[in-house]
Amino acid sequence: MALVQPESTPQVFCEPLDRMDPEVLYRLLWLRSEVFNGEQHCTDDDLDGRELEPASRMVWAEVDGRPVSTLRILEDPGVVVLGRLATDAGHRGRGIAAALVLRALQECAGRSVAIHAQAHLKDWYAGFGFVVDGEPFEEAGIAHVPMRLTR
Template sequence: MSTGGLPLYEAALDDVPPRVLYELLKLRVDVFVVEQECAYPELDGRDLEPDALLLWAQDAAGRVAGTLRLLRDADGTARIGRVATAREARGRGVAADLMARALELAGDVEVVLGAQAHLEHWYGRFGFAVDGPRYDEDGIAHVPMRRPVPGA
């Protein structure tokens, strides 16, 4: 699938080509651990869950330009996380394309996420609303957000 110019892909962890998986994980570490200086276990085990999907966009050279993760929580909600865009691809709509695709794949269920507070309005574009008080995660203000079941 391609929207906004870059092809989008999705796969369970076991089906991601090894070099692509390496790039996905490196991008997440580069953005969250190095750039944002977060000290948390980036590889938290949830990528291994049977229903977990990794989504990514690749540029013309085949490099991963952005990624996110779509999970299913025990209560049936979908959870989007690990939304990251390579520095050189920012501002080009890569994350928006990935979000739109993740919401398509989530289907007709509630979708939740923990947004960095400064991105609250950006996630609002996709129908998310704040669903609780702000909290601190590794020195970065976050807000829980929820998108209700479409049409409910």
């Protein structure tokens, strides 16, 4: 009988695009495409050029050296914007996405943070202190709500 090796604990990283390994970046963008375009059938393009802005950062988790979850941090006037949170289907429900959000919030300590949360995740984001900050809207063919964490 073969022993099954458990997965290692996820490692979380945060880097600006120009300091990232190109293969890791490719895998993260592929993951986003898989989730947003494949699973969720989003109607908008995922790649909007915002990652190329000098202040943007990518946050991601790796399990056994393989990227399994990602989000991005953007700088807008007066607020930090978190977005494009995506986790590989086989790694959901393990707290990896929560670890990314917590890391992102550490990265922007003391600053207000805005998100466009998919409506069905509103309560999940509320667990981090986000509150609804406007009317629901549709983005990329999916119901969203604006949320903000004021610090």
